[in-house]
Amino acid sequence: MSEDMPESSGCPWSEREAELLAITLELLREHGYDRLSVEAVAIKAKASKATMYRRWPSKADLVLAAFIEGTRQSAVPPRTGSLRGDLLEIGRSTCEQAREHTPTMRAVLNEMSHSPGLQAVMQEKFVLQRKLVLDGVLADAVERGEIDAAAINEEIFDLLPGYLVFRALVSDRPPTEDTVRILVDDVLLPSLTARQGR
Amino acid sequence: MSEDMPESSGCPWSEREAELLAITLELLREHGYDRLSVEAVAIKAKASKATMYRRWPSKADLVLAAFIEGTRQSAVPPRTGSLRGDLLEIGRSTCEQAREHTPTMRAVLNEMSHSPGLQAVMQEKFVLQRKLVLDGVLADAVERGEIDAAAINEEIFDLLPGYLVFRALVSDRPPTEDTVRILVDDVLLPSLTARQGR
Amino acid sequence: MSEDMPESSGCPWSEREAELLAITLELLREHGYDRLSVEAVAIKAKASKATMYRRWPSKADLVLAAFIEGTRQSAVPPRTGSLRGDLLEIGRSTCEQAREHTPTMRAVLNEMSHSPGLQAVMQEKFVLQRKLVLDGVLADAVERGEIDAAAINEEIFDLLPGYLVFRALVSDRPPTEDTVRILVDDVLLPSLTARQGR
Amino acid sequence: MSEDMPESSGCPWSEREAELLAITLELLREHGYDRLSVEAVAIKAKASKATMYRRWPSKADLVLAAFIEGTRQSAVPPRTGSLRGDLLEIGRSTCEQAREHTPTMRAVLNEMSHSPGLQAVMQEKFVLQRKLVLDGVLADAVERGEIDAAAINEEIFDLLPGYLVFRALVSDRPPTEDTVRILVDDVLLPSLTARQGR
DNA sequence: TCATAAGCGAGACGGTACGTCGTGTCTTACG
């Protein structure tokens, strides 16, 4: 896989490229990474293999690009006015996205082991974006006086989305609204507000 | 991949089989799932492809078996005398195992999307075993009066191992002892002991 | 293929061996040499592969033995009282045998290129036996004064059976009684009796 | 083996194909049909297995094509001015070709039993071509008054090449010039000119 | 207006792995 990832630069993708990536995602969801073939994508899109490889130098690049394209939208920060509402909204959207992209994420994960750049891209696309949202939400909560700034812990800031992703990817119990509610009400809020003055 | 998974039946594996699986694991860690070839395993083991395919009907079956074999031991319940100690120990061993088997788990995850049986095996091997351990630990804590039975929530019982696995598999910040300590002290214990008398 | 051919020594074959060879012949006729497998013979005979290989050290040996067994009978010299009658009888029996064993002979031929011993066995079984018969027939004819001894030519003594075998093996016009009659009446007899005193 | 034989259509073969077939013939002669492997041909030609199988759908097809290519030239009608000279020339070229292609022909023969199309191709390539030549030669002889038209017999027109092929393929006495000379002088010519006025 | 080039579809190509099957050797367990 190409290590410099020039294709992850930005968004000005042609309509044709978007179509190719959509087909890639579709076949990926249907058959999984191994049984996905660039050739099949090309055929289904009535494109030629050269066209595919001109844009994405390898199958892994293609799948990564499809994943990125598939998750590009989303990640708009919630503003419900309360910490609890914001956390629930974050959880909800994480569940939705994780459910949608479970096979794709698994495929990308599988490639991560041997592609240093991929790890970084994955970070940016799925973790860092949420960290920014979470940071904003928590800062707002601090400003509103709902929690103490000291309660925020950098080490496990992604506990909410992380656990939900685990549930979607690894366990066979995909996360539900209940999962999010209980996690927020029984774990996160108690933890964030516990002994507020500590 | 064969759907009935006859090879996941039990443990009376021959020494030869264990050797083949060990070599599989080794090459898997070295090269990743895609670049692992059954033939390479056979050659390294001075076995023949037929021998490999007689035991494991496909490459995916082989990798699954290797993963199971690699994680078969472990999961012995900790007994430190305190809930906090037990949780820390669970976290520590989860980190260790997750770190050890990250590439293998990613490969197995990748196959899960299209193999119903695999999902179940993964459950049993990585989630259910830990649930039993956790149940025991929490029951002991209840018995000791450290927590209230009502504090235990079935929905998110695997929050500790789940988040740690997420950190190992998905994020680029593998979990450390600090991660576990903070998670236990700042999140789990406050949650479990909050409003103890409720 | 074993070069010393111990199995071609003689006829005291057990009933079981004859059965195995018969099955070999049957499958050979059905599927051809390539698609014949020793394993299939063993299975059909409810024998084990070891039993097969104990008797015939290779697939080629097995097929050869089956061919020999299949052609062992026959080749009884004809005595019709006239040269023409004898030649017709030889032709007739050659046609019959060739028709019967076309696939087997083709298979054996194919192996001959790389098995020196096989060539010799083939000679003995299919050519030399007929030469003896022919010699007898011609000697009788000389004795009866039908032909001159000088008319007999060592170089092409096997013209009759040879051409018939060619017709059966190579051309798509298997030899008929007409073929034999014309060959004998229009070619062989004129040649043998031409300018009888030459 | 593919039954429609698209590759037997014509002659506009690329140079590359001819090279592959030449290597096939070479290895075939060296090792025989069984011990010939498509992969070995590919490696020797620095081609890939896919390239081989794209052109010839099976090993049998490949060998057949190689045989056809190897015998494509030849079969140019001789014109020596006399029936005897023409027959000797036909015999000589048959001997040469049969000697050259003995292992290949044996291999092809072996496949013929189970491939209807192959039988036909073999006819066209090895029998019909010679029939045309023989017809021409005999017609010329009739025209020259050397023989009577009635002496020509459709049933055994291929006696000369057929017997020579038998000698090359089956017997262990490959045909020599003597064989041809004796066959022509002592058998064919007497037969053809016998009772000329009949 | 036309040519020169850039992008595209089609698909052949050298590789490499897959999963299957056959050969010939060997071990085990039964009778």
Added chain:
DNA sequence: CGTAAGACACGACGTACCGTCTCGCTTATGA
């Protein structure tokens, strides 16, 4: 002991896919 059963190392079979490459054909601009 001979046999049935079948595991085993080896290696070929025929298939599929990867990533590269050439072909023509279309289109789209620039002289």
